Amino acid sequence: MTEKKITITRNSKVGALDAETDTDFLDKCFVDKGDLEQLLDVENPRAIILGRTGSGKSALIHKIETSVSSCMRLDPNDVSIRFLEYSDIIRFFDALNIKLDLFYRLLWRHLLVVEILKLRYEIRNEEEGKRFIEGVFSWLRKDKARKKSIEYFNEWGDKFWLNTDEHMKEITSRLEKETRATIGFEYSGVGLNTEGIKNLTEQERVEIKQRASQVVSGLQIKKLNEVLDLLGEYAFDDPQKKFYILIDHLDENWANTSTRCRFIRALIEEIKTFRKIKTVKIIAALRKDLLELVYDQTRDSGFQEEKYEAYMLELKWSTAELKKMISLRVNEVFKSQYTKDSIELDMIFPKEKKGGGQLAIDFMLERTLYRPRDILQFVNETFNLVPEGQCVSWRILSAADAQYSLKRLKSLQEEWGEMYPSFEHTVELIRGVQPKFTKSAISSERLSDIAFLISDMSLADPCCSAVLSYMEGKGTRESDVIYTILQSLYRIGVIGVKLSSLDTFSWSHIDQASVSKGDIKRASHFKVHKMLHRALDIDASTPKFQY
Structure with missing residues (x-):
């Protein structure tokens, strides 16, 4: 097989983000997991x-x-x-x-x-x-x-x-x-x-x-x-x-x-x-x-x-299953243009490794919640930024990450808006923190600003209820409000939680779907999911930590 890189043509996509308009790819590239x-x-x-x-x-x-x-x-x-x-x-x-x-x-x-x-x-x-x-x-x-x-x-x-x-x-x-x-x-x-x-x-x-x-x-x-x-x-x-x-x-x-x-x-x-x-x-x-x-x-x-x-x-997806899905779709998109042979992912994405030896597909996957729609969105975003007839580079992947991150934040707001209508404000509690942080990184001033914005929102939202109880002096402390907000951010998938120094980080999309307020209270560290680093101004130059 030729080592020539596959170039991207305008409007190339590996599928639509909703099943109703993605039927052609679903019929040809379905990954059967049993x-x-x-x-x-x-x-x-x-x-x-x-x-x-x-x-x-x-x-x-x-x-x-x-x-x-x-x-x-x-x-x-x-x-x-x-x-x-x-x-x-x-x-x-x-x-x-x-x-x-x-x-x-x-x-x-x-x-x-x-x-x-x-x-x-x-x-x-x-x-x-x-x-x-x-x-x-x-x-x-x-x-x-x-x-x-x-x-x-x-x-x-x-x-x-x-x-x-x-x-x-x-x-x-x-x-x-x-x-x-x-x-x-x-x-x-x-x-x-x-x-x-x-x-x-x-x-x-x-x-x-x-x-x-x-x-x-x-x-x-x-x-x-x-x-x-x-x-x-x-x-x-x-x-x-x-x-x-x-x-x-x-x-x-x-x-x-x-x-x-x-x-x-x-x-x-x-x-x-x-x-x-x-x-x-x-x-x-x-x-x-x-x-x-x-x-x-x-x-x-x-x-x-x-x-x-x-x-x-x-439904749960492994790394291997998501890679297989992307591989099938990439082959479907480019097979008629270049070769009847199978197209490998490193013919589309940068073959060289980034920073700590990371492949492009792994760079993208760790910025997802291990769902097909997430990785499809990232790949499509990458193709949108490739100049006509050129190849995907690490510079383009980085630019796509910024666009993708903003869209993931918006998608989470839409996904969880019914249960947590305050999310667009409460997520601001962690804007600009380090990728790995502790509760002490959250300032009272920022919490006060957020509390003011959500105090008159839906009481069905536990974050709003906690804020109102705190502001009315009903026994809820400032720390309780922080615990409630962090608890919601974990459930939504924004942060991971390290419950003790001996534990690994837990994530709602991989481990338990929710954690108690007591878990949040005794947690030693928190970590912002990489999919939101760019959207929340998280400094990616800090040392890397493993999920």
Whole structure:
């Protein structure tokens, strides 16, 4: 093979940063780490693809979609959850502080039953729906014990071809009718909305709440249990025919945070329930930090997080796997221009080693959180700066690092903005510190400036809560505020923590996802991640430390 360096042409890229526009590279350069096999195995319980932003969740969803014959996507943006948020009856239940978890599970179970039946019997219109129902009642004539299934198909048989929006509205309308009937004639003048209960006495509120609660607890979810058994026995009984429902974009803003958490928790429960249909698998992609938020907001008595671990498939990438991914994409970009032989990475990037003997690809990888999107962004940024027809040099890599670092900081703000809206200010606490620093490097003056900026922000942000408690003299000390901010920066991936002089540095993307305030308090040193050195004015000329 020739030793000639590969030169970069204008607009060269090794892929897009989102799976939806990166399909060509995904189809040709997919790195199979064994995750796909586990997801396609309907007997394997792992069905929730878990990972941080850019870890490859949507890429796996795309690969499943192109690998099987019977699957469909269900996008939460298309389910009209916001319709529920503005629904009078839902606001009525919220005002009475009645939990609707069972109702949300019923919604998911109904929607998923409808979708798998549409998929199995290719129901696209009313006529095809009628033919399907005729077949259903032939099963039920053989199995007359399933009375609840008969009721269900009698109720919904002529509506299976409708879209998810219409199903959602129909079920909500039924909830309202049942609530009205249960409340009774004596409260017929009470509007089923937040305004309707404002003028009630406390005793009347208690009475109505008791009656309305009966509606939720009496929801016919058991009816759908029987339906699932029926479908498993008669409709999805061929082990050679497998069906997949794929759910992505759960981390987008398709509902307010509280509603979204309740709906995702209900979905997780229903993914477990649908395991009883052996040839059907519901697969969902979920950001790891969002799952933690779901658990925090929906945790009830008896909740055991470990019961859900068997259903989680956490995406983690090794250095070798990321190098393989970049190598495959580089070959795809340049193969037609130069040679049919394999192109090595050192034909693209500087072959000589930098400083302490570091290769270019390793220089880039240690500035990532070991996620595909990070390294793709760095390589694309590098190619953008190469003059037409020239090669990548260390000078260009250094310039790309500066651009990439700023973009990574912005990306972290977007990724964690819902959980830590104060991040754009709290990250300034470590601007200009040494790459490896101690708590003493943080000045009171800088903390005061940051505290002033975030004191009136969202109290859902623990950093804002700590600042407000400190400023109001509620027993929170200045050091407690620093500990809380450093704790959040660790979780986001900005800093690593050395818990004692005998320990190595821990990082949220490699080791434990979070650390306690006590861990931060006793930590001997902190280290700023190299991906943010340039963005945070960290002096890179200081001695290097190993991760």
